[in-house]
Amino acid sequence: MTARNLLLLPGDGIGPEAMAEVRKIIAYMNAELGAGFTTDEGLVGGSAYDAHGAAISESDMEKALAADAVLFGAVGGPKWDDVPYEVRPEAGLLRLRKDLQLFANLRPAICYPALANASSLKPELVEGLDILIVRELTGGVYFGEPKEIIDLGNGQKRGIDTQVYDTYEIERIAGVAFELARTRNNRVCSMEKRNVMKSGVLWNQVVTETHKRSYSDVKLEHMLADAGGMQLVRAPKQFDVIVTDNLFGDMLSDVAAMLTGSLGMLPSASLGAPDVKGRRKALYEPVHGSAPDIAGKGIANPIAMIASFAMCLRYSFNMIAEADNLEKAIAEVLDSGVRTGDIMAEGCRQVGTVEMGDAILAAF
Ligand code: NAI
Numbered sequence: 001m002t003a004r005n006l007l008l009l010p011g012d013g014i015g016p017e018a019m020a021e022v023r024k025i026i027a028y029m030n031a032e033l034g035a036g037f038t039t040d041e042g043l044v045g046g047s048a049y050d051a052h053g054a055a056i057s058e059s060d061m062e063k064a065l066a067a068d069a070v071l072f073g074a075v076g077g078p079k080w081d082d083v084p085y086e087v088r089p090e091a092g093l094l095r096l097r098k099d100l101q102l103f104a105n106l107r108p109a110i111c112y113p114a115l116a117n118a119s120s121l122k123p124e125l126v127e128g129l130d131i132l133i134v135r136e137l138t139g140g141v142y143f144g145e146p147k148e149i150i151d152l153g154n155g156q157k158r159g160i161d162t163q164v165y166d167t168y169e170i171e172r173i174a175g176v177a178f179e180l181a182r183t184r185n186n187r188v189c190s191m192e193k194r195n196v197m198k199s200g201v202l203w204n205q206v207v208t209e210t211h212k213r214s215y216s217d218v219k220l221e222h223m224l225a226d227a228g229g230m231q232l233v234r235a236p237k238q239f240d241v242i243v244t245d246n247l248f249g250d251m252l253s254d255v256a257a258m259l260t261g262s263l264g265m266l267p268s269a270s271l272g273a274p275d276v277k278g279r280r281k282a283l284y285e286p287v288h289g290s291a292p293d294i295a296g297k298g299i300a301n302p303i304a305m306i307a308s309f310a311m312c313l314r315y316s317f318n319m320i321a322e323a324d325n326l327e328k329a330i331a332e333v334l335d336s337g338v339r340t341g342d343i344m345a346e347g348c349r350q351v352g353t354v355e356m357g358d359a360i361l362a363a364f
Pocket residue numbers: 014073074075076077078093263264265285287288289290291292293294299300301302304342
């Protein structure tokens with residue numbers, strides 16, 4: 001049997017509470033489905049800072065590099081607001097993204113039928129929505145040089161950020177999007193602003209060439225990113241896979257996420273380049289943070305974390321049936337009216353983190 005090595009980094013706040021529910025699913029899959037997961041644990045964020053004075057220790061970084069996949073909870077909280085910038089909790093996540101070279105951020109926006117009424121849009125616009133935003137995560141304006149504030153000496157300052165993309169960066173993110181499209185509905189929409197940005201002109205060219213060279217079976221469409229934003233809130237179901245750069249992807253994925261309801265529902269995956277065996281380094285995490293306002297109360301919604309694990313089954317281990325079943329279990333539990341406080345609605349039954357995890361496990 002293939003070994004499947006997971007590193008669990010629960011982190012701070014509600015991170016450990018949500019991770020505990022995933023641990024139950026892993027134990028069940030090992031005992032009942034012979035899944036063969038081995039798990040190791042590490043510290044990240046504020047809890048790592050308290051233990052080692054760093055946002056992640058070197059030995060936990062080594063474990064992350066050796067694992068088939070990393071499951072990450074959340075980091076941060078008021079307790080660490082004043083720690084030095086280099087060791088602040090978020091530095092642990094940034095280090096993982098950088099050292100594992102996680103250049104592809106996958107953000108699904110799925111509207112569970114039972115929550116269609118919770119959207120800010122009309123239910124009929126979002127019911128059945130299932131789109132995947134593929135955001136470039138390691139390049140673009142967040143990392144390009146020069147990046148500085150210059151004193152112009154005349155009472156004025158100048159803030160500079162630089163959008164930079166090289167061919168290989170666009171090719172590899174486009175490749176991820178096209179490959180994912182083949183496992184879905186064979187459609188990709190690429191978004192940039194070629195009308196005003198040189199990097200957008202190059203993005204458009206490279207995506208078009210990559211498509212022509214290796215993925216001409218997939219339907220490719222191009223859209224200006226601002227028009228894409230409008231279309232996302234006007235008629236989101238027209239999209240399937242969207243591929244875009246770091247900055248536009250940051251905003252568009254947050255917009256798309258809110259079409260589908262609460263922060264407590266949203267999973268994500270970050271993937272790296274394939275190794276010689278074709279396996280990608282990968283990290284799976286909920287979109288939400290450590291939620292200090294509800295931490296320790298046992299009321300956090302574990303679905304974002306559990307759905308992140310479903311993505312892990314799908315993308316790191318090719319366990320498609322198991323991933324589908326886990327996502328179906330989430331939908332079933334929501335249909336049955338079981339809800340955590342953040343997604344509570346009239347006529348439903350409110351439960352805590354552990355009961356929600358138990359209900360999903362029972363339906364799995
Ligand atoms: P947050 O996502 O932690 O919380 C925002 C609001 O949503 C809060 O009211 C919270 O109670 C609620 N919420 C979030 N997840 C929930 C869940 N699973 N179930 C029920 N309610 C949930 O964002 P916030 O408050 O801006 O940041 C709190 C801390 O988390 C900060 O230290 C921040 O830096 C950190 N953070 C960490 C992230 C990460 O680890 N990737 C991402 C975002 C923030």
